[in-house]
Amino acid sequence: MSTPAEKPVREIRINPIVPSESVLISTARGMRPKNAEAPAPRDTRAHVETCPFCVGNEHMTPPMIAAYPAEKHWEIRIVENLYPVLGDDRQNPNLSFGLQQIIDGYGRHEVIIDHNQHGVAIHEMSEPHLALLFGVYRDRMEQLYKSNSRLRYVLIFKNFGPAAGASIPHTHSQVVATPVIPDNVQAEVSNSRAFYHRNHHCIYCSLVDEALTFEVTLYDRESGEIRREISVGQYVIERAKKFIAIKPFASRYEWEVHILPLQHQSDFLRISKHDLDDLARLMRRTMARLDAVLRCAQYNYFLHSLPHDPDDGDCDASYHWHLEITPRTSVPSGFELGSGFFVNTVAPEAAAEKLRAVVLD
Numbered sequence: 371m372s373t374p375a376e377k378p379v380r381e382i383r384i385n386p387i388v389p390s391e392s393v394l395i396s397t398a399r400g401m402r403p404k405n406a407e408a409p410a411p412r413d414t415r416a417h418v419e420t421c422p423f424c425v426g427n428e429h430m431t432p433p434m435i436a437a438y439p440a441e442k443h444w445e446i447r448i449v450e451n452l453y454p455v456l457g458d459d460r461q462n463p464n465l466s467f468g469l470q471q472i473i474d475g476y477g478r479h480e481v482i483i484d485h486n487q488h489g490v491a492i493h494e495m496s497e498p499h500l501a502l503l504f505g506v507y508r509d510r511m512e513q514l515y516k517s518n519s520r521l522r523y524v525l526i527f528k529n530f531g532p533a534a535g536a537s538i539p540h541t542h543s544q545v546v547a548t549p550v551i552p553d554n555v556q557a558e559v560s561n562s563r564a565f566y567h568r569n570h571h572c573i574y575c576s577l578v579d580e581a582l583t584f585e586v587t588l589y590d591r592e593s594g595e596i597r598r599e600i601s602v603g604q605y606v607i608e609r610a611k612k613f614i615a616i617k618p619f620a621s622r623y624e625w626e627v628h629i630l631p632l633q634h635q636s637d638f639l640r641i642s643k644h645d646l647d648d649l650a651r652l653m654r655r656t657m658a659r660l661d662a663v664l665r666c667a668q669y670n671y672f673l674h675s676l677p678h679d680p681d682d683g684d685c686d687a688s689y690h691w692h693l694e695i696t697p698r699t700s701v702p703s704g705f706e707l708g709s710g711f712f713v714n715t716v717a718p719e720a721a722a723e724k725l726r727a728v729v730l731d
């Protein structure tokens with residue numbers, strides 16, 4: 371007899387924060403051709419002669435913005451993006467004609483070279499280095515927000531592996547600062563504000579509480595068989611003193627994991643030096659779990675933090691920053707693109723169990 375966890379799952383799960391990002395969980399094989407992205411053999415070389423991001427090739431990058439801890443013997447370097455998606459060099463007036471609208475592509479696009487070693491993966495970096503990296507994210511966000519009041523959002527993200535859109539194999543993150551708030555962030559901000567007004571609670575804090583304390587058994591009305599058991603900690607992948615890594619119940623991607631501060635905090639800019647150390651540990655361990663299960667995981671991660679918009683000034687109690695990690699194990703199908711549904715072929719419970727089972731040193 372199969373346990374509830376092994377039963378095929380076919381259900382639509384509603385994202386409690388952004389319902390439009392709901393997911394069809396369908397673990398029945400053959401639901402779609404599984405266009406699995408074969409794990410690309412990872413380039414693990416420490417140094418590559420021709421790589422513009424490698425030590426000794428600093429002259430090959432666009433102008434440098436900053437280096438940590440120092441320009442010589444840098445561990446992390448920030449440079450301009452060679453092909454920026456947005457720029458502050460030309461400023462056109464906003465235009466509209468007929469039904470079409472143009473907002474000037476004003477903004478900033480920068481590259482953070484995460485490490486001076488070419489092929490090092492996040493879980494192979496030392497915890498002090500990861501603390502430095504997340505501190506650099508924070509500093510850069512802060513400086514960009516201060517640099518121009520037109521900037522409403524600074525998005526930090528990382529593409530790792532060709533399937534995740536990384537065009538240069540040397541490990542790096544990116545910063546894009548925009549004069550508009552991305553739609554998905556705005557939806558999170560507005561919906562969590564509405565939840566707060568109804569419940570006087572931050573929805574993200576409530577989700578963390580549920581993950582840590584919730585237990586339920588649902589029985590089938592006719593047969594009396596157990597239909598679903600949700601047990602305490604079933605969705606918790608990793609826990610540190612100040613942070614938690616959770617597998618969302620309505621995960622859009624098979625191996626998606628979110629990291630949140632355990633104590634309410636809306637703006638990533640407020641993370642303390644001490645908390646960065648704790649985050650670094652949780653991050654390294656979470657990425658090690660993903661790597662052990664997926665073997666050379668290709669992934670994106672991105673940071674969602676309170677936008678700097680005067681209109682969102684009252685969202686300090688309702689919004690809660692988080693890091694979304696989205697490994698790329700399949701390409702979206704026509705059904706997904708046409709319907710807007712995400713299809714996830716691995717039950718989040720099963721994925722969480724696998725990730726938790728990895729033995730870390």
Ligand SMILES: [Zn+2]
Pocket residue numbers: 417418421422423424425487488489540
């Ligand atoms: Zn390199």
Ligand SMILES: [Zn+2]
Pocket residue numbers: 572573574575576633634635688689690
């Ligand atoms: Zn909260």
Ligand SMILES: [Zn+2]
Pocket residue numbers: 558674692694
């Ligand atoms: Zn988010």
